[in-house]
Amino acid sequence: MTSPDQIAAQILSTKSLSVAQPWLNAFLSSSNTAQRNIPPSALAKTAIFRLLASDIQESLSKHRSCVLPVDIHDPTVQERRLQGSIPVQVLDIEDIGTSLWSQIEAIERVERGEAIHGREIVRTIAVGEDPEASENNRANNNPANGAASASGNSGYGPHRLILQDVAGTMAVGVEMQRIDGIALEKLAIGAKLLLRNPSVARGMVLLSPGSVTLLGGKIEALDKPWRDGRKARLLEKTAGVERE
């Protein structure tokens, strides 16, 4: 039988995450009954997969060295640098380089099954033809902007994230330099990031390729309602703008 320490060590070495004992034990007992003879490396992989889909408040250890300061949002602090690697999960992502209204228009185009290529309006829903074939067509014709326009996002960013650490402390993160993988259609709610010695200015964590490692993952129970409710939230915000 694989020892919990072995798995924990492997997760720490590959993902720099220190897993919480109770969560790991629960994981092992649930998988041991079903799959007895799995090699430790495969079991560790499954554990990592589950971990990335979990709420880190339950699955990761709350050691003092890996949490955000509780006053992180303090806007009176001009700049400070946090030490060490801090795992966080994404609770919200916004594109602050694109107006709310154009994001709403883009979502509505997707709802209508349309995409725009230059001046041309393109149907993204296949009619009376092999859906797979048209899918291929689209991929071939428009590898670059097909994905972005199909999901209704121009995706230029920069992005503003709400991050949460293992202790439940929340912080705003701002994408100061373009980070691959941070985009509305690529980053799921509940995805995990590792902040490495990040700077914090006026209560905002400054995100750059040097200070962020993207671990991926998603919390399904948060992601789906977030996506379903996105248009309504954007509409609500534009109404707020109007009242100002």
Added chain:
Amino acid sequence: MARKILCVAEKPAIARAVATHLSGGAFQTHAIRGNQYVKNYEFEFNFGGAWGNCSVTMTSVVGHLTGLDFDRQYKGWMSCPPGSLFEAPVQETVDKDKLPIAENIRNQAKYSKALFIWTDCDREGEHIGSEVRTQAKAGNARIEVKRAKFSNTESAHVRRAALEPVNLDEYQASAVAARIELDLRIGAAFTRLQTLQLQTVVTALKEKVISYGSCQFPTLGFVVDRYLRVQNFKPETFWGIKVILSREGKKVNFLWKRVHLFDRAVVTMMLERCLVAKQAKVTKVNQKPTSKWRPLPLTTVDLQMMGSRFLRLDSQTIMKVAEALYTKGFISYPRTETDQFDKAIDLKKLIEKQYPDSSWGQYARELIDGKFKTPRSGRHNDKAHPPIHPVSWVSSNQLNANEKKVYEFVARRFLACCSDDAKGQSTEIEIQYGDESFHTNGLIVLERNYLDVYVYDKWESSQQLPNFERGELFEPTEANIFEGKTTAPNYLTEPELIGLMDANGIGTDATMAEHIAKIKEREYVAINQRGSGRSSVQEFIPTRLGVALVEGYDNVVEGLPNSVSLSKPFLRKEMELRMVEICSGTKTRQEVVQQSLDMYREVFIHTQRRINMLKTACRKYLTEETT
């Protein structure tokens, strides 16, 4: 008697022009019975080769000879359910007012060895040619049929076309026949359905025919779509950072690479980090030659777009004027998709013809004296016509005001195509300030070249930039946050609408202007004047009826997974693509008619079933108006 050849053009003016060129001006004119415009011109011409010297009768039709219509028992609006018009028998008959013209062709054919068709060389012309052939064969079953291929009515060009006849393009003629049948069936079915159903709904529509056309509706759809975007728009505040440096007595504005963001706290934090950094570093100084490209050879769509932008004429007027200039032999055929000149065409000779002009004659001379450049080639070639260009010079006092504008545009555009690009020197400076990047650009125009004749393009030198060196540090004079608001898009203008129609396959370059005129005439859209004086622009705004129809049809297909609204371009675009397949010979006329009818029949059935959606939309927008 010597051999006789019958020539038939699409319009009387072309017949006269061709007769003039072939006969050298020596022809006899005979009136025909029953039509005051069509004349027969008789002369001798040596066609060379097997034909040799022949006597010629040159005559014309006036557009299409025949029309397609339903059999008598289906003609009354109440005679049958509108849906049956998808299958009802149809007949092609010679239009009543064209009967004397058809008879003239039959009579002339009796004494002729061959028929030379001189209709315009496009799809429509090919079909008209096939109608002419039908009449000629009815008069003389053994008559040989040829087609003259020409794209302007300049003398040498016309004579060459007479010597090198080709065959009629059956595929193109079939494509037009398919389109005519589809337009008739689909147009009549939907027009009857919606008119009969909607007339009863509100008093405003009583007695009104609410016509449907498969191009009209998507065209209306574009106008309504933009209108709703403008109406629904919500402005938002954004913030940005601007950096100014005063140096060598000049004020340099640096623009933020992020342009602006929609989060004030973030922008404030970013600005603070710039200020804390104190000094900005020059990361890039890029000086390089730059050029503004001369325009591509002129296509119909471009003529309409540029024309409505710069000449203040609507697209339909532009096409009428261009047609008149073509018929008089001043410009080449104005319906073309081609934006590349054939190598065989003698451009210099065409340029020389512009020498006498007091405005651009001198420029033409300079081109020939050494400044000439081979025009750029675009990616389109319809294999039928060259780009629009002047074929001969005409003094402006022989033209009316609109003709003058269009001719001048065509001539200047042509000379611009044969000129060198405008040349300049651009400077690009990039700085890093805190975590942020900023840039500024400078331009010095060194050689104007084509800009001298193409007065429609603007390219001006900017303020000269002070010197910067890569790696140098400086403290900006000012760095501030600015605030702005997003603004709604404008209502659709005609050039934009043509652009949308072109990109989405609605209509052809030849018919776009007609569709736009149609939705105005039907009172689905109205014209609004934005601004005043020289900067004023005409915009399209839908009427209440226009909005109601689009909303109604959108609601009809709402929630139906495989259906698209008639207000969208997709169905028509598919149909247009099938026309192209007929032209290339990969599909037959029957196949295409059946497939396209099936496509529209499905929407028709949905519309019938959910007609209340249309009625509700009409009530919503039109009842209010009457009370």
